[in-house]
Amino acid sequence: MLTSPRSRARFYARWTNYQKVAAEAMLGRIHDGDDAVPTMERELAAFLGVKHAVAMPQARVGIYLTLKALTAKKKKVVLSPYTIHDVINMVICAGATPVFADIDRKTCNIDTAEVARLIDNDTGAVFVTHLHGLACDIEGVREVCRAKGVPLVEDTCQSLGASVNGQRLGTFGHSGIFSFGMAKNVNCLYGGAVTTNDDAFAAMLRDEIKDFPYQTAELLLKRAAFCLTGDIMTADVVFPLSTFWIFRFGYLNQVEALNKRWRGEDAPQIKEQIPDTYLRRMTPMQARLLLPQFAQIDRLSQIRVGYARIYDALSRIPDIITPPLREDGSHIYLNYPIQVPDRHALLRYAMQRGRDLTVQHMGNNADYACYARWHRDCPNARATGTSVLLMPCYPGYGDSEVQKNVEVIERYFATAANTMKAAA
Numbered sequence: 198m199l200t201s202p203r204s205r206a207r208f209y210a211r212w213t214n215y216q217k218v219a220a221e222a223m224l225g226r227i228h229d230g231d232d233a234v235p236t237m238e239r240e241l242a243a244f245l246g247v248k249h250a251v252a253m254p255q256a257r258v259g260i261y262l263t264l265k266a267l268t269a270k271k272k273k274v275v276l277s278p279y280t281i282h283d284v285i286n287m288v289i290c291a292g293a294t295p296v297f298a299d300i301d302r303k304t305c306n307i308d309t310a311e312v313a314r315l316i317d318n319d320t321g322a323v324f325v326t327h328l329h330g331l332a333c334d335i336e337g338v339r340e341v342c343r344a345k346g347v348p349l350v351e352d353t354c355q356s357l358g359a360s361v362n363g364q365r366l367g368t369f370g371h372s373g374i375f376s377f378g379m380a381k382n383v384n385c386l387y388g389g390a391v392t393t394n395d396d397a398f399a400a401m402l403r404d405e406i407k408d409f410p411y412q413t414a415e416l417l418l419k420r421a422a423f424c425l426t427g428d429i430m431t432a433d434v435v436f437p438l439s440t441f442w443i444f445r446f447g448y449l450n451q452v453e454a455l456n457k458r459w460r461g462e463d464a465p466q467i468k469e470q471i472p473d474t475y476l477r478r479m480t481p482m483q484a485r486l487l488l489p490q491f492a493q494i495d496r497l498s499q500i501r502v503g504y505a506r507i508y509d510a511l512s513r514i515p516d517i518i519t520p521p522l523r524e525d526g527s528h529i530y531l532n533y534p535i536q537v538p539d540r541h542a543l544l545r546y547a548m549q550r551g552r553d554l555t556v557q558h559m560g561n562n563a564d565y566a567c568y569a570r571w572h573r574d575c576p577n578a579r580a581t582g583t584s585v586l587l588m589p590c591y592p593g594y595g596d597s598e599v600q601k602n603v604e605v606i607e608r609y610f611a612t613a614a615n616t617m618k619a620a621a
């Protein structure tokens with residue numbers, strides 16, 4: 198039966214955020230309030246249980262500054278190729294050499310044995326990513342890094358709030374990187390932070406950014422307008438009546454002008470110089486947007502874990518790779534990634550039956566032409582890069598919507614199995 202679904206994605210920002218942005222912009226207060234950013238930094242550090250959090254204009258700037266410092270002498274950075282290409286660009290802009298380590302297909306995260314194998318005397322850092330809200334084998338990687346004396350950096354952009362054995366991700370190594378970009382579970386339009394227990398490193402980061410100008414009001418207002426438009430288009434009253442049908446038409450009829458609206462990552466382009474426009478400071482207004490959100494993180498994570506419990510029914514289907522079901526706080530399922538042999542066939546089937554799902558457009562950076570200089574054969578990342586579909590997991594999505602996704606996917610595979618049987 199054709200049903201009208203909830204949207205595949207929603208921003209975490211509340212409607213009141215738009216009021217705050219508009220009010221501060223009208224009153225010219227976006228840059229006012231010297232204490233807002235330091236207060237936000239202290240609250241974040243306390244939430245994570247780490248000594249320092251240093252606000253960044255975007256997480257990628259934190260990656261750039263951190264790796265620039267760590268690879269001053271030893272140039273190699275061992276990292277997963279399955280991440281957004283901006284991360285690889287920041288490694289390159291920092292003057293470092295990416296060394297791609299293959300991933301574990303279940304978690305989509307870096308494989309510890311590969312990390313151990315690839316570290317050599319020129320390794321300046323190991324950079325792990327906790328993708329989709331799923332912790333990588335952080336204790337295993339930390340052991341390897343300790344044994345080899347290599348600093349460990351965690352990209353926690355998609356996993357703010359997750360913890361392993363009671364310790365929050367982003368606090369296991371030398372430093373942790375966080376994003377407060379618009380698609381994250383804590384969102385101030387643009388923004389990020391670097392966390393560390395190293396006093397000298399925190400002081401060095403503060404010194405690096407102290408003379409950057411504030412993020413411009415113009416850019417923040419543009420981003421707020423973009424998010425507001427997205428929020429309206431994906432709102433429960435609008436999406437099932439109009440937006441879904443437009444995107445369904447676009448997807449089923451290959452209308453590129455419509456499809457590209459939803460795509461995060463297109464053909465990646467290499468960056469070898471950090472753009473000047475990245476070198477900004479977080480504004481006090483953004484810090485004020487963040488502050489009330491920290492108290493909500495764990496409650497919202499629990500809702501997503503509940504969805505993962507329902508999606509886990511898909512693990513019974515042999516053709517699907519599902520993420521591990523963990524309810525110990527280590528996996529907070531920012532999205533629920535499933536890997537299937539022909540993701541576009543399944544997506545078409547689901548869309549035709551009124552389910553709004555999406556492909557993960559992130560690919561295997563180790564294979565991209567623009568990074569050919571650093572190519573390594575990473576078969577798991579290659580297979581994962583073409584097979585992930587993202588199941589919606591945002592807090593307002595609802596158990597019944599999750600259940601409908603599960604049922605459609607189960608039907609798809611049952612039909613495929615029956616067709617094969619009939620053909621045999």
Ligand SMILES: Cc1ncc(COP(=O)(O)O)c(C=O)c1O
Nearest residue numbers: 255256257354376377378388389
């Ligand atoms: C895994 C990961 N790393 C880094 C980033 C970069 O974050 P930002 O856009 O704040 O620079 C993102 C953003 O999407 C991300 O998902």
